[in-house]
Amino acid sequence: MTLVFSFLFVSTFLFSQNERLIIGRTTGKLSIEKKAPIRTFGFTNSLSGQVTLPGSEIDMKVGDSINIDFWNISQGNPVSLYCRDIEFVQRTAENEVMTKKEPVHHMEHGFYSFVAQKAGTYLYYSPENYPFNLQAGMFGVIIIRSKETDVLPAKVLAEVLWCSTEIDPIWHTDAIMGTAYDTSNKPVVLPDFKPQYFLINGQIATKNKGLQVLANKKEAVLLRLVNAGLYGNEIQFPPQAKVRLISGNEKNLTTFSGACKVQLPPGECMELEVFLENVSDQEKIGYHFTDPVSKKISYNAGIPVFY
Structure with missing residues (x-):
């Protein structure tokens, strides 16, 4: 009832x-x-x-x-x-x-x-x-x-969300996830976090189909980046891509060897306008997951720019 x-x-x-x-x-x-x-x-x-x-x-x-x-x-x-x-x-x-x-x-x-x-x-x-x-x-x-219609100077056909996270299967066992209800909200006792899966939108990052339809490469893409994990994200675009910050911490967007690179700490988000017209058809975007302790790359995905 x-x-x-x-x-x-x-x-x-x-x-x-x-x-x-x-x-x-x-x-x-x-x-x-x-x-x-x-x-x-x-x-x-x-x-x-x-x-x-x-x-x-x-x-x-x-x-x-x-x-x-x-x-x-x-x-x-x-x-x-x-x-x-x-x-x-x-x-x-x-x-x-x-x-x-x-x-x-x-x-x-x-x-x-x-x-x-x-x-x-x-x-x-x-x-x-x-x-x-x-x-x-x-x-x-x-x-x-935004309420304004002219925030993005170029016509944007596509909006893409890339939300990253990691999974340690040990954290997802019934023994841990089946913790009994406790009104005191006692913290769950957890082992060290050692992720085995690195995901974008709930799928292995390497399975990401790409950023833009090849036929629409002349059109700008609004890319929303969300780091919902505990590892840092590093996203490196091809040198021919033009990237403009729409929202987020501008310090997280830098230029390295002529290419734009994003450093996205855990819990942070960014919006980018990405122009891909001059990018070759076979280029990829480097998407790295970085261990917060060692600062070393734990997982590297090459995501196609076009599909």
């Missing part, structure tokens, strides 16, 4: 366009290569929705406000929503602002809101038991678009 009532409640809550339902769950599965699926956590928009990495995307314009009903149906510890660069306001079911933010317990709802103030791409995630929930898959992307 409680489940039916909650479902009817959130269905009503979603009637307005500026209201969103996000469901936190611990029953996701990710197929990597041809091996057995790896268990993941994640955010979805419906009870039947499949967990993806990244999870539920929020797309809005500057000046818009949004109300989020976060329904925690996960079996583990309480969770919540957080974004480093956006202040989430948490409210009670009676719409009263909570002076102290609280995690959301199993089968309960948390109510969040914010106003889109600055255009850009942002990472949001569950900060509880950091970095476990984040690495388990409880993260998503917020896209805030």
